[in-house]
Amino acid sequence: MPIVRFVTRYFHPGVLKMIEIERKFLLKSLPEETPAGVVIIQGYLAHDVQREVRLRQYGADFFLTVKEGSGVKRGEVEVAITPEQFHELWSLTEGRRIEKFRSVIPYGAFRVEVDRYVGNLEPLLIAEVEFTSIEESEAFVPPDYFHLDVTEDEAYKNISLAIHGLPDRASLKYQIGALPYLFRDGRMHLVIVTNSAQSRWILPKGRQESDMSRQDVAIMEAMEEAGVIGNCLPGLRTPCHLKGEMILYVYPLKVTTVLKKWPEMEWRKRAVLPVEKALKLISDPELALCIKKMLPQLPE
Numbered sequence: 001m002p003i004v005r006f007v008t009r010y011f012h013p014g015v016l017k018m019i020e021i022e023r024k025f026l027l028k029s030l031p032e033e034t035p036a037g038v039v040i041i042q043g044y045l046a047h048d049v050q051r052e053v054r055l056r057q058y059g060a061d062f063f064l065t066v067k068e069g070s071g072v073k074r075g076e077v078e079v080a081i082t083p084e085q086f087h088e089l090w091s092l093t094e095g096r097r098i099e100k101f102r103s104v105i106p107y108g109a110f111r112v113e114v115d116r117y118v119g120n121l122e123p124l125l126i127a128e129v130e131f132t133s134i135e136e137s138e139a140f141v142p143p144d145y146f147h148l149d150v151t152e153d154e155a156y157k158n159i160s161l162a163i164h165g166l167p168d169r170a171s172l173k174y175q176i177g178a179l180p181y182l183f184r185d186g187r188m189h190l191v192i193v194t195n196s197a198q199s200r201w202i203l204p205k206g207r208q209e210s211d212m213s214r215q216d217v218a219i220m221e222a223m224e225e226a227g228v229i230g231n232c233l234p235g236l237r238t239p240c241h242l243k244g245e246m247i248l249y250v251y252p253l254k255v256t257t258v259l260k261k262w263p264e265m266e267w268r269k270r271a272v273l274p275v276e277k278a279l280k281l282i283s284d285p286e287l288a289l290c291i292k293k294m295l296p297q298l299p300e
Contacts, residue, residue: 034103036103037101038101041056042098044096047159062086063079065079098162103116110131112127120165155167176208177203177221178219178250181255190275192270198268200283202287225262227260228253232251233298237252242287250290
């Protein structure tokens with residue numbers, strides 16, 4: 001089965017430009033049917049927050065690749081190079097290298113690329129699945145041998161693994177939040193809550209659950225903390241770098257029901273307010289700014 005990608009080929013042979021829509025998961029263990037796999041050796045020539053330039057040997061083939069962006073959707077330009085060019089540049093990747101075996105396992109309409117890392121990254125196991133759209137990626141139901149979704153965790157990017165080694169698996173470095181909204185008398189209202197100490201106003205949020213999609217976590221937190229039921233909007237989310245906290249990925253949630261009683265009503269306050277008033281109450285200015293930027297994308 002061919003890998004699913006959006007691909008535009010240039011006139012120059014051996015050059016490939018693509019947009020990848022991909023999710024990444026830690027594995028509990030290798031499934032029994034895992035084939036031996038192909039050796040991948042790669043090293044990084046340069047990198048910054050949004051871009052990385054790498055060399056890769058994939059079996060008997062050699063590539064120079066530039067990747068841009070982070071998270072589910074990334075841009076990529078890949079150029080086939082000769083073994084001589086690869087080895088000429090390889091010394092420049094010293095201290096920024098990884099080695100792994102990649103196996104491909106069919107899973108329904110998808111193909112799972114399983115990476116088994118070796119060397120100082122052993123026994124790390126990561127699976128990647130590519131999709132044709134953001135909506136398809138969000139609807140994906142992982143197989144039983146998948147563990148945590150680490151798509152948004154910078155520590156599990158290959159460049160981070162190459163530089164920093166194995167991350168701490170005890171906790172993910174991000175949280176998932178819901179932005180519940182509804183319309184009353186033609187005006188958009190936001191549903192916000194206090195923290196458990198009732199000292200500041202925030203959005204419903206929580207950590208990633210191993211057996212749930214990120215959208216389902218947002219829906220669950222909105223119900224438990226804010227007492228609202230609704231649906232996440234496909235393909236919409238924004239990262240917020242909260243002061244003194246981990247990154248919060250916010251998913252807009254269109255509210256269909258406001259409950260009179262909900263699980264955390266005894267230790268949280270809830271407010272359903274017009275946008276302007278809600279934003280003034282939000283205590284973190286970065287979060288308020290992230291919310292404000294998302295508002296034009298929210299349908300009635």
